[in-house]
Amino acid sequence: MRILQYLINGISIGSVYAIIALGYTMVYGIAKMLNFAHGDVIMVGAYISFCVTSYLGLPAWAGVLAAVAVCTVLGVVIEGLAYKPLRGTPSLAVLITAIGVSYFLQNAAQLIWSSSPKNFSSIVTMKPISMAGGKLVITGEVLLTVAACILVMVGLTLFTGKTRTGKAMRAVSEDRDAAQLMGINVNRTISLTFAIGSALAAIAGVLLCSTVPTLQPTTGSMPGIRAFTAAVFGGIGSIPGAMLGGILLGIIETFSKAYLSTQFSDAIVFSVLIIILLVKPAGLLGRQMQEKV
Amino acid sequence: MKKMIALALAAMMVVSMFAGCGGSSTGTPATEAPAANAPAAAPAEGAAPAIKIGLSGPMTGGASEYGLAVRGGMEIAVAEINAKGGLQIEFKSEDDQADGSDLAVSSYNSLKDWGMQILAGAVTTGSALAIAAETVNDQIFMLTPSASAEDVANTGANVYQMCFTDPNQGASAAELMKAKWPDATIGVIYDSSDAYSAGIRDGFLAKAKELGLNVAVDNAAFTADNKADLSAQVTMCKDAGCDLVFLPFYYTEAAQVLTYANTVGYAPTFFGCDGMDGILNVEGFDTALAEGLVLMTPFDASATDEATVAFVEQFKANNGGKVPNQFAADGYDVIYALYNACVAAGVDGNTPAADVCAALQEQFATMKVDGLTGSGMTWDENGMISKAPAAMVVTNGVYVPVA
Numbered sequence: 243m244r245i246l247q248y249l250i251n252g253i254s255i256g257s258v259y260a261i262i263a264l265g266y267t268m269v270y271g272i273a274k275m276l277n278f279a280h281g282d283v284i285m286v287g288a289y290i291s292f293c294v295t296s297y298l299g300l301p302a303w304a305g306v307l308a309a310v311a312v313c314t315v316l317g318v319v320i321e322g323l324a325y326k327p328l329r330g331t332p333s334l335a336v337l338i339t340a341i342g343v344s345y346f347l348q349n350a351a352q353l354i355w356s357s358s359p360k361n362f363s364s365i366v367t368m369k370p371i372s373m374a375g376g377k378l379v380i381t382g383e384v385l386l387t388v389a390a391c392i393l394v395m396v397g398l399t400l401f402t403g404k405t406r407t408g409k410a411m412r413a414v415s416e417d418r419d420a421a422q423l424m425g426i427n428v429n430r431t432i433s434l435t436f437a438i439g440s441a442l443a444a445i446a447g448v449l450l451c452s453t454v455p456t457l458q459p460t461t462g463s464m465p466g467i468r469a470f471t472a473a474v475f476g477g478i479g480s481i482p483g484a485m486l487g488g489i490l491l492g493i494i495e496t497f498s499k500a501y502l503s504t505q506f507s508d509a510i511v512f513s514v515l516i517i518i519l520l521v522k523p524a525g526l527l528g529r530q531m532q533e534k535v
Numbered sequence: 536m537k538k539m540i541a542l543a544l545a546a547m548m549v550v551s552m553f554a555g556c557g558g559s560s561t562g563t564p565a566t567e568a569p570a571a572n573a574p575a576a577a578p579a580e581g582a583a584p585a586i587k588i589g590l591s592g593p594m595t596g597g598a599s600e601y602g603l604a605v606r607g608g609m610e611i612a613v614a615e616i617n618a619k620g621g622l623q624i625e626f627k628s629e630d631d632q633a634d635g636s637d638l639a640v641s642s643y644n645s646l647k648d649w650g651m652q653i654l655a656g657a658v659t660t661g662s663a664l665a666i667a668a669e670t671v672n673d674q675i676f677m678l679t680p681s682a683s684a685e686d687v688a689n690t691g692a693n694v695y696q697m698c699f700t701d702p703n704q705g706a707s708a709a710e711l712m713k714a715k716w717p718d719a720t721i722g723v724i725y726d727s728s729d730a731y732s733a734g735i736r737d738g739f740l741a742k743a744k745e746l747g748l749n750v751a752v753d754n755a756a757f758t759a760d761n762k763a764d765l766s767a768q769v770t771m772c773k774d775a776g777c778d779l780v781f782l783p784f785y786y787t788e789a790a791q792v793l794t795y796a797n798t799v800g801y802a803p804t805f806f807g808c809d810g811m812d813g814i815l816n817v818e819g820f821d822t823a824l825a826e827g828l829v830l831m832t833p834f835d836a837s838a839t840d841e842a843t844v845a846f847v848e849q850f851k852a853n854n855g856g857k858v859p860n861q862f863a864a865d866g867y868d869v870i871y872a873l874y875n876a877c878v879a880a881g882v883d884g885n886t887p888a889a890d891v892c893a894a895l896q897e898q899f900a901t902m903k904v905d906g907l908t909g910s911g912m913t914w915d916e917n918g919m920i921s922k923a924p925a926a927m928v929v930t931n932g933v934y935v936p937v938a
Contacts, residue, residue: 244770244774255764292819296819352595352596356599357598357599358600358817358818359787359790359817360818361790361794361819361821363819363821370800372800383798450763453764454763454764454791455791456788456791458787465763495761495764496767499768500771503754504754504755504767504768504771505754505756507761508760508761
């Protein structure tokens with residue numbers, strides 16, 4: 243029973259990592275850049291949802307919609323202002339810019355909402371399912387996050403596999419110059435990628451804060467980095483990989499806390515990561531790319 | 536057009552950075568205002584100049600809650616003292632963003648350039664440790680309102696604390712548990728990456744062993760990097776059948792623990808330390824979750840004694856209705872303790888800092904201070920405070936002293 247409860251706890255936090263990782267992997271897979279500001283877009287999404295539900299008194303779904311709308315616009319604006327002018331420059335420049343954007347968003351949030359923490363009330367109203375006399379508890383948040391995660395994963399897979407725009411995205415990912423020659427608008431495709439990635443970030447923000455209620459300007463940064471780890475773990479660029487990586491990371495983390503040592507749980511998690519990357523350098527489901535000379 | 540937008544954004548970014556830095560300077564006018572009015576109340580011409588007291592603390596950044604509270608409390612004490620006439624105080628605060636390295640030292644240096652004679656800081660332990668070493672070299676008297684690590688007071692003979700040291704607070708918690716819940720099965724969750732939390736836990740465990748308390752879980756740790764998920768730690772305590780869970784860390788994470796425990800229907804007695812103070816003011820937090828929570832805090836804003844009521848009123852008036860926490864009260868007490876010592880020692884703005892330091896050390900060895908955070912407070916030879924710990928229990932959304 244005990245082991246099952248830890249498994250559920252692991253899946254709970256793991257599915258939050260997974261949904262953040264989906265955004266990371268999507269942007270990396272198509273735009274070939276690490277958007278380190280992704281975690282902070284999540285934080286903005288959570289704040290927007292918090293403001294809409296707490297200050298305007300609107301229902302939770304309105305908060306989620308507002309968060310998605312604001313983050314989508316924010317993602318496109320960030321891409322247009324900060325990343326687009328750097329297209330074609332060494333990837334290091336874009337990476338540093340992304341870190342700058344991340345700091346900018348955190349500090350702006352601190353000015354707007356102050357650094358004192360806010361408590362996010364969960365959007366789930368469902369009563370937790372209690373089994374085995376209260377020994378095993380499954381909360382509504384876990385079910386919602388896992389469901390959202392699967393839905394997003396399937397949706398993204400279908401979108402990139404079946405639709406014209408999705409195919410264009412894959413073409414841009416494969417070979418940007420060739421795609422351009424074939425008449426694909428590369429800039430628009432990348433902007434769209436950011437829009438989708440940021441909309442996912444908004445959903446992730448709401449789900450993250452429903453699971454972990456403390457909302458601060460730095461809320462997104464640590465889960466963001468863990469989710470990035472999860473994306474690498476599962477094979478960055480691979481959509482099912484991000485989900486698998488996130489959930490595995492959550493489970494390994496929770497089990498090492500429960501059975502090995504809470505103090506060394508991070509060390510254990512990252513040791514597992516190193517071992518897996520040594521055996522499979524492209525991650526669990528990543529594709530091995532042949533370097534052509 | 537695109538360039539324009541990019542430029543505008545860059546400009547915004549620069550402005551936002553300066554807005555961040557501006558925190559300390561915007562704060563000063565508020566403190567200078569009473570000083571400017573002071574001549575009306577001040578003694579006749581030729582009187583000694585005001586004594587200069589400096590504060591270094593986080594006025595911006597993630598820990599700004601504490602720095603701003605301390606500054607707010609100190610400003611009230613300074614205004615009250617200056618209105619009395621007699622020895623005047625000139626007060627200045629600098630922002631160190633709770634950064635234990637360069638920022639703290641440069642904030643200290645700029646206070647020194649301003650002519651600071653006494654340091655009423657720093658607010659956070661990291662900064663206090665960095666600054667304390669400098670004050671020892673410069674022989675500047677230092678009384679920190681809230682930096683609670685033992686190492687702070689141990690840095691030098693000129694460094695004193697207004698708050699409990701961490702191990703002492705842990706030991707008092709164990710004593711209180713022995714008195715009130717002698718048969719409880721106790722679980723401890725703590726932040727192993729934070730000196731404050733780990734210090735309290737160590738003091739607590741040592742005392743709990745001595746008193747024979749039943750501690751079933753003592754190793755449910757988290758760190759600053761993995762605190763996003765505390766469910767495993769709560770589950771550990773739940774599985775071990777703990778009916779009292781000790782949470783020696785800050786209210787931000789404690790709110791997470793309370794929320795998760797409530798979701799899974801786990802309802803032991805939760806027991807926090809002074810870092811728990813503030814949990815009822817977290818925006819959006821359902822205070823019903825904190826019902827029955829026990830916490831050790833030297834200050835209770837809902838107390839009805841005259842001094843507390845007056846302080847709370849003034850603080851609210853100065854800070855847009857915000858209720859002061861214990862950091863504000865500690866700040867207030869620090870200024871009064873320093874003032875009393877200065878008056879007794881007969882030092883003023885003309886006394887060199889090193890002489891002030893020697894005179895105050897002599898005073899602090901023997902004096903007794905009554906303040907908002909305790910009465911009959913004294914200091915030992917290491918500079919650590921001795922005052923009675925007070926425990927509160929949250930009842931109907933307010934603090935009530937533990938019966």
